[in-house]
Amino acid sequence: MDKKIFSTFLKERGQRLTKERTAILRRTLSLRGHFDPESLYVKIRATGLKASRASVYRTLNLMCECGLIEKVTKTEHGTIYEHTLGQSHHDHMLCISCGHIIEFFSETIEKLQEGICKKQGFDGVNHTLEIRGYCRKCRKKKK
Amino acid sequence: MDKKIFSTFLKERGQRLTKERTAILRRTLSLRGHFDPESLYVKIRATGLKASRASVYRTLNLMCECGLIEKVTKTEHGTIYEHTLGQSHHDHMLCISCGHIIEFFSETIEKLQEGICKKQGFDGVNHTLEIRGYCRKCRKKKK
DNA sequence: ATAAATGCAAATCGTTTGCAACGGA
């Protein structure tokens, strides 16, 4: 399904679905939640598949362009991505102790945002709401 | 006022308020809204004051540690800071066309977030809500 | 055969750091 989207996207632009790109796409889709380029690269290597870091970066950019994935946030360790397909919009809680990410969604918050944009004459394309703090586990550990 | 806070903070740690740090502090405080290290550096230089890039980065980190400023977001062009003092918490709209930043605040959204955290057993320390899109001006330009 | 994609290594960009020279306390 997603593979179809990607290959169509590439074909339209006269680009090719090589085995490296396929490997990267497959591995990316197999991931559940959020991921970053380096760990994706390591995982691909661990599987015995070959694809350079350069190709990983290049392919992730392509996947972003065609809307399969998107950048969630930038941390000191790099960019974090997530899948967009089959995923409705949501926001994130990020544990600053263990890096755990919790997704959530609030229809009310969405509506409020729309209202605020309208008031400002702002044409909102997308948004990110990130709450940083300590997850349940790390809270317990702390005390 | 802010200068007092900074010098006290430094003294407590056995550190010194040098003229470079003073220059950086002053220039930073003179800025209204958001800023990034490089443009701050350029502005300082333009004023004829001397302070190296290294010192700018080092001093901004100190100012973060003592809570005078904080990191708002990371863009492809670097980290964006803002003042914390005398500024109540607020969120941002970021125009992806001209970079213009609009601040806003919604008590309701804040409350909703608290509720969501509680539900997840998450101890929220801080959060950022960033709406990206086109500001009024750029909207008009587009069509 | 042609044009695109690869891997590598070098190049970037923002930021940090090691170090010798400098300067307040």
Next chain:
DNA sequence: TCCGTTGCAAACGATTTGCATTTAT
């Protein structure tokens, strides 16, 4: 004098890019 601080340049880490080589169509 004693340490903290500075500026510079080198070091960094994430990402991009130039280029010669490989590969899909």
